Structure formats: C-alpha cells, structure tokens
Amino acid sequence: MVRTMEPWVQLKQAGLEPSGLGPLPKALRVPPPEGNPGQALMSSGAELGGARELILWIWEELGNLRRVDVQLLGQLCDLGLEMGTFREELVTILEEEEEEEEQEEKSCVEENKGPEEKQDEERSRSSYPAQRLPDFEMTI
Structure with a gap:
C-alpha cells in the first residue's frame, strides 16, 4: 500500500523513526484483501442464519479499523x-x-566590564517579564 508506506519511508529517511518500533505491521504494508466474505458464504451454499450477518458486520468493522489505522499512521508520520x-x-x-x-x-x-556585571544587567532587565518574550515552554 503505497499511501501508507510513503510517510513511513520519509520518516525513516529523515532519521526520525521511533526507536524500538520495528517495521510496520503486515496489515499496513499490504493492500487490504479483495472481495467480501459474504460472497464465499453464499457460494458455499451453507445455511448459516444469523452467523452470516455477524461475519459481514465483523468484516466491515475490520475494514473500518484498518482505514483508521492507515489514517492515524499517516498523521503520526x-x-x-x-x-x-x-x-x-x-x-x-x-x-x-x-x-x-x-x-x-x-x-x-573589550569595554573592561566583566561577564558578571553583564549578567547582573541582564538579570535586572529580565525582572520585567512584560518586556521579554515568554519562554518556549510557556507558549506550548
């Protein structure tokens, strides 16, 4: 599945692959299975009653989960x-x-001021928080 792998490959090439994660699961590397389990159940001629609907519902939900997984993987990458x-x-x-x-x-x-005097000046200037930009952590 090219859409899934492309962001992952970009992440690996940038050296940003999360450590300890390993390769993508097979379910996200290969295209989803084709067909519908209901077709196989119908062609077998077996009378399954409510089990057929349950299997179809599970198949549909698995497909939905796979789509969400692919979407989340892309967003994370x-x-x-x-x-x-x-x-x-x-x-x-x-x-x-x-x-x-x-x-x-x-x-x-060069001005014959020691670094300590310069630091004292910086501290006195930084005592007015409104005059300086907030720290990076504060803006998050």
Missing part, C-alpha cells in the same frame, strides 16, 4: 516530520543565540 523540522529550527536558533552571547561577552571584555 506527518507529525514526526514536523517535529524534526521544528527540532532543526530550534537548533539553529540556539546556535544563533550562543553566537550572540559569545559576541556580547567579547564586547564586554
């Missing part, structure tokens, strides 16, 4: 890919912030 993108963006932001901090420390040393 898409979410995993999005998380990977966010992770890359976060790493980039953190690297930029680290570079900015290093540049600030260098400029502090």
